[in-house]
Amino acid sequence: MRLSVIGCGYLGAVHAAAMASIGHEVVGIDVDTHKIDALSRGEAPFFEPGLQQILTEGITSGRLRFSTDTADAAGATVHFIGVGTPQQAGGYGADLTYVDAAVSALLPHLRSGDIVAGKSTVPVGTAARLAELVAPTGATLVWNPEFLREGWAVQDTIDPDRLVAGVPAGERGEHAAGILREVYHPAVAKGTPFIVTDYATAELVKVAANAFLATKISFINAMAEIAEVTGADVTQLADAIGHDARIGRRFLGAGIGFGGGCLPKDIRAFAARAEELGRGESVNFLREVDAINLRRRERAVQLVVDGLGGTVYGKRIAVLGAAFKPHSDDVRDSPALDAAVRLHGLGADVVVTDPQAIENARRFHPQLTYIAERDEALRDAHAVLVVTEWDEYRRELDASHVSSLTSGRVVVDGRNCLDAVAWRAAGWTYYGMGRP
Numbered sequence: 001m002r003l004s005v006i007g008c009g010y011l012g013a014v015h016a017a018a019m020a021s022i023g024h025e026v027v028g029i030d031v032d033t034h035k036i037d038a039l040s041r042g043e044a045p046f047f048e049p050g051l052q053q054i055l056t057e058g059i060t061s062g063r064l065r066f067s068t069d070t071a072d073a074a075g076a077t078v079h080f081i082g083v084g085t086p087q088q089a090g091g092y093g094a095d096l097t098y099v100d101a102a103v104s105a106l107l108p109h110l111r112s113g114d115i116v117a118g119k120s121t122v123p124v125g126t127a128a129r130l131a132e133l134v135a136p137t138g139a140t141l142v143w144n145p146e147f148l149r150e151g152w153a154v155q156d157t158i159d160p161d162r163l164v165a166g167v168p169a170g171e172r173g174e175h176a177a178g179i180l181r182e183v184y185h186p187a188v189a190k191g192t193p194f195i196v197t198d199y200a201t202a203e204l205v206k207v208a209a210n211a212f213l214a215t216k217i218s219f220i221n222a223m224a225e226i227a228e229v230t231g232a233d234v235t236q237l238a239d240a241i242g243h244d245a246r247i248g249r250r251f252l253g254a255g256i257g258f259g260g261g262c263l264p265k266d267i268r269a270f271a272a273r274a275e276e277l278g279r280g281e282s283v284n285f286l287r288e289v290d291a292i293n294l295r296r297r298e299r300a301v302q303l304v305v306d307g308l309g310g311t312v313y314g315k316r317i318a319v320l321g322a323a324f325k326p327h328s329d330d331v332r333d334s335p336a337l338d339a340a341v342r343l344h345g346l347g348a349d350v351v352v353t354d355p356q357a358i359e360n361a362r363r364f365h366p367q368l369t370y371i372a373e374r375d376e377a378l379r380d381a382h383a384v385l386v387v388t389e390w391d392e393y394r395r396e397l398d399a400s401h402v403s404s405l406t407s408g409r410v411v412v413d414g415r416n417c418l419d420a421v422a423w424r425a426a427g428w429t430y431y432g433m434g435r436p
């Protein structure tokens with residue numbers, strides 16, 4: 001099938017390449033010339049495991065191309081919208097400028113019978129509004145929210161755990177859902193749940209999923225706060241409650257909290273939208289979820305300050321991690337970088353290292369020092385702060401080896417990912433999050 005994908009960021013570039021990899025003919029469109037130039041040369045513009053390979057294959061096969069001109073979307077049967085929906089500059093709601101611009105630019109190129117499939121995460125009610133814009137062209141709007149996880153995006157796009165299609169009522173909707181089933185044929189054929197809903201439900205499925213995940217993380221971080229004043233160990237608590245199948249252990253990792261380009265802005269936008277709908281009280285708890293999350297960043301910084309005897313001024317601190325999570329170079333609202341910036345603000349000499357995210361981190365925070373080589377970043381540090389649980393830190397960091405590089409023996413494990421016993425045995429003062 002011929003497809004277009006408008007917006008080629010973390011979602012769109014992966015979607016375009018993944019759709020080409022399952023046999024479709026795809027054009028990816030973005031207003032960012034640098035991104036499109038890189039993609040057209042077959043170079044992934046960001047780090048995402050597996051993307052480079054399917055990008056190269058797609059371009060070599062001739063099934064995948066990129067353009068900055070929306071007119072090149074003409075002739076495609078399905079047009080995916082994957083542009084950004086960031087937090088508004090002056091509020092908590094989602095900024096829909098890019099979605100509106102992308103759909104408006106597409107309108108003159110739509111034919112009757114085409115499908116416009118929104119993938120961006122939008123406030124409930126957006127699809128119904130956009131459907132009215134699209135209607136005069138004879139095309140049908142569907143909302144097909146995306147659940148990919150950065151770091152697993154290629155796999156999640158090709159083999160998702162579920163597909164959701166919000167469609168208009170009646171035959172038109174059934175027809176559109178049928179076309180989407182064809183687009184996702186390999187996943188549908190292997191029995192992946194394909195859930196057809198109305199627009200509002202599809203939009204809400206996405207924000208509800210993110211709200212639930214954020215709440216689960218903040219729940220365990222709230223327990224970490226209580227553990228900190230009682231001497232309990234939140235990691236044991238998480239293991240113990242996680243054995244209850246109704247609760248489950250996943251997403252119960254207490255630490256410095258969530259970040260990235262989705263969870264923080266999505267829960268804020270959800271709360272703002274609920275407020276507009278007169279139902280603010282229904283999701284008021286999301287503000288608490290947000291507040292707990294942000295307090296953990298402060299806590300990690302405070303542990304470093306405490307560990308260094310009350311001040312970090314003039315002290316060298318090695319910060320291990322800049323990406324908001326491992327297997328990604330995404331630093332949007334990264335708790336790791338936030339902690340590094342706060343320590344820098346307190347007068348510390350902060351050295352940040354990360355296997356993939358240094359280039360992005362430097363663009364956002366040029367005031368920090370970046371050293372790509374981990375051991376060089378650790379050299380002469382008075383304290384070590386681990387804030388992204390890359391395998392390079394979680395598994396491969398040997399306390400005795402680190403002792404041979406650093407001048408201090410204070411380690412703050414912002415992700416509870418190190419072996420506390422081993423670090424203490426090697427002479428370190430170890431601080432975890434919510435652990436004695």
Ligand code: NAD
Nearest residue numbers: 007009010011030031032083084085098101102120121146
């Ligand atoms: P991103 O910032 O990486 O990419 C957005 C892209 O859209 C950019 O490349 C930008 O240049 C482009 N763009 C903006 N306006 C455009 C226009 N008018 N025409 C063409 N291109 C335009 O953002 P992202 O992380 O890919 O997220 C995109 C959407 O997907 C958001 O709504 C996000 O919430 C949602 N989402 C993201 C993820 C994720 O893990 N990144 C997962 C699920 C859903």
